[in-house]
Amino acid sequence: MLRENINDLIALAAVAEERSFTKAAARLNVSQSALSHTIKALEQRLGLRLLTRTTRSVAPTLEGEDLLATLNPCFDMIEARLRALDDARDQPTGTVRIVSTDYAIETVLWPKLSPILKQYPSINIELVMDYGFTDLASAQCDAGVRYGDSVSEGMIATRIGPDERMLCVGAPEYFEKAGIPKTPHDLTDHACINLRLSTHGALYAWEFEDAEGHEIRVKVSGQICFNTIAFVERAALDGHGLALVPDRLAAPHLESGALKACLEEYSPYFPGFHLYYPSRQRPSSAFGVVVEALRERG
Structure with a gap:
């Protein structure tokens, strides 16, 4: 069907339903003469008479009835879909895929997202565990979670957790x-539990800071190495x-x-977890709900 026929077919359906050019013109917010001209032009293009006009009423011809029998269900389906999209603003629908570390999932993402899954049954959430600086596009993820001081340029970053320290x-x-x-x-003389970073396969150098704010990085050693922080803690326990x-x-x-801390005076606070996603991304209604649920307040 040619695109220019759509409005004409809508006009035909309105006249057939109202059985009146006057009522149909008012419904479509056009003049009666313009509506009459539209129907005549449609009939001329199709080479068929679609409406029978009398002084008292208008009714579809057999050809018109046949055409409308096909058109009306299609129009009903389109209207239903548009209503569903409109309703989606109040009932967000869709899947949101977020890449994060297991620690962020356990302490920030899941506690905040669990309630909205019950509130919005049409939202699906997929949490992907990764310690690397994942490329969102290649991983087909909508967003990722990193500490605030490691979010790449060109990304929108929303704070989702408080400041932390190691x-x-x-x-x-x-x-x-x-x-x-x-x-x-002194840590070089101690048994330490290492964390291997999936970003480049290297062991994580422990980071500290002295009283003047100078960074101290120490490469520690020990019998055990993991690539997830939860098992590092388990081994310490x-x-x-x-x-x-x-x-x-x-x-x-x-x-x-069960644990005791040391070197606390060398452990500075740093920006906590942030949700990051491309600035060019057009967020879905479901994504908007997720961001709002995760946003850190206070």
């Missing part, structure tokens, strides 16, 4: 056996050595006494 922790039994390091450089973990991850174990 704490050096160990089990009481380890400190009783090996003693307590007084400075970050089991007394295998010292671990450098986020303070919020360690907090319950520090409170219970």
Whole structure:
């Protein structure tokens, strides 16, 4: 069907339903003469008479009835779809895929997203665990989570978590056996639990800061290495050595006494987790709901 016929067919359907050019013209917000001209032009293009006109009423011809029998269900389907899209503004629909570390998923993403899954049953969320600086396009993800000081330029970044710091922790039994390091450089004499970064395969160099704000980076060694922070903490709890973990991850174990912290004066705070996504991205209604749910307040 030629695109220029669409408006003419809508006009035909309106006249046939109203059985009146006057009522149909008012419904379509056009003049009666313009509507009459539209129908005549359509009939001329098709080479068929579609409406029978009398002084009292208008009715479809057999050909008109046949055409309308095909058109009306199509128009109904289009109107239903448009209503569904309109309703989606109040009932967001779609899938949001986010790449993140397991720690961010456990402490920030899941606690905030779990309630909205119950509130919005048409929203689907996929959380992908990755410690690397994932390219969102190649990973087919809508957004990622990183600490605020590592978000790439050209990305929109929304804070979703409080400032954090990394704490050096160990089990009481380890400190009783090996003693307590007084400075970050003392860590080279301790058994430490390493974290291997998937970004480039290297071991994470433990980062500290002195009283003047100068960065201190220490390459530690030990028997054990993991590529997820949860197991690093688990090994520390089991007394295998010292671990450098986020303070919020360690907090319950520090409170219970299962872990003890050291070198706290060398552990500065840094910008917490941020949700990042391309500035050119046109967010869906579902994505908007997710961002608003994750946004850090206060």
